Amino acid sequence: MADGQSRWSADSAGGLVPSPDYSGALYDAGAGSSTYPAGAPGQAMSGDSVGPGHAPTSPGTATAPNGSAGSAGAGNSPWWTDARSDPWRDPGAPAALILAAPEPDPEPAAEVDSPRRRVSLGQVLLISVLAALLAGGLGGALGYLAAVKGGLRDAVPLGNGSATTPGLAQRAPGSLAAVAKSVLPSVVTVRVDSSLGSAIGSGFIVSSDGYMITNDHVIDGINGNATITFNDASTAPAKLVGTDPESDIAVLKIAKAGLPAVTFGNSDSIAVGDPVLAIGAPLDLQNSVTAGIISSLRRPLEIADGSGPTRYYAAIQTDAAINHGNSGGPLVDAAGHVIGVDAVIKSLGGTDNEAGNIGLAFAIPINQAKRTAESIISTGKVQRTVIGATLRASYHNPNGGVLLSTVAAGGPADQAGLQSDDVILSVGGTALDAAGDLTAIVREYAPGSVVSVTYLRGTARHTVQVKLVASGS
Secondary structure, three states, rough: OOOOOEEEEEEEOOOOEEEEOOOOOOOOOOOOEEEOOOOOOOOOOOOOOOOOOOOOOOOOOOOOOOOOOOOOOOOOOOOOOHHHOOOOOOOOOOOOOOOOOOOOOOOOOHHHHHHHHHHHHHHHHHHHHHHHHHHHHHHHHHHHHHHHOOOOOOOOOOOOOOOOOOOOOOOOOHHHHHHHHHHHHEEEEEEEOOOOEEEEEEEEEOOOEEEEEEEEHHHOOOOOOOEOOOOOOOOOEEEEEEEEOOOOOEEEEEEOOOOOOOOOOOOOOOOOOOEEEEOOOHOOOOEEEEEEEEEEEEEEEEEOOOOOEEEEEEEEEEEOOOOOOOOOEEEOOOOEEEEEEEEEOOOOOHHHOOOOOOEEEEEEEHHHHHHHHHHHHHHOOOOOEEEEEOOOOOOOOOOOOOOEEEEEEHHHHHHHOOOOOOOEEEEEEEEEEOHHHHHHHHHOOOOOOOOEEEEEEEOOEEEEEEOOEOOOO
């Protein structure tokens, strides 16, 4: 020793104990750290080398080579086998070592994880990471599929949540949709090249062998054949059979057989407020259907546009949308029966080309149109209904009525007792206000019809029954 003191001394049993007069610090041979305070008798180093961060051990007993009691056997002590080579050993001392018994630590030092425990923790971490990745990937995939399928990043449920697809709507046979479906195959579009240019109108088939009705003003000045376009977009040529400009009715014959004909209604039995459909090709929009009601009946119209003779008819007024191109198309009732031929609209437009629907449209009563068409087909000429009198066009009375200018001898008016200068107030209950009104109302009736006529003679009011006849009879 540097200080000349002996570190160890032998006891009576031959073991080593600290020398009583040694007062230096105890050091682990390789650790270089202080382990015990100087002068602590009976203390020695533990079986493990003590270095920085190691706690000191408590004193205890050692086991001798003969296996006497101690904290460790001779075969277990790491100090026993190399005791003879210890440079600090007293060469004269027997080869024995007293080891201190371990003393419980008040606070055990933190344990170092064993390799097995470290692997387990890594596995836990690995499983956690994999689970997180799988969950995130699955959620992302499902979200992507929902976004692609629904077209939205966040799917939003729409509707009532029903999982079944609703079937086709069930429509009653009398619904407007059902009526339109039944009539459309009988409605055609008419294209005409004339001396006035090209014209587009509508029409409807009245016999399976190809007869159809349209307006006279649609085919006015026709050159050659018209081209007919059907509901299914197929076409066929048609030739003019005959026309009556004053009633604005024309008949064509389509070069095709087996066609679906319309069903005629009775324009004398309709009423204001009845629902109606107008079908045709307004502005060349084929197969168009508009709906409305009958707004008025027996509206006397006198149309003089300078392109031909004046037209007269007691029209059916409707608010169904009718525009250029609807002319000649059918006006049908809620049963799908044709009750009129669409012909005229009133508009706020300054010119005919500017005219458009404002809810004031007029149709020729089908009873009058059918009678005219049958006469054209049967005889090639038209017999108009007359009363046998002429009117004074300049007459106008704020109280209404038309003034008879002359009465034809032996004619219907004469036989009923009417005279010149009588003022006719109404025919068949329809009030008259202008000279053309009498012609329009009378032509609505078929020849041979008996109508009630109310008139003024002076200040006396009278009513008589007049039997109307066909022109030329």
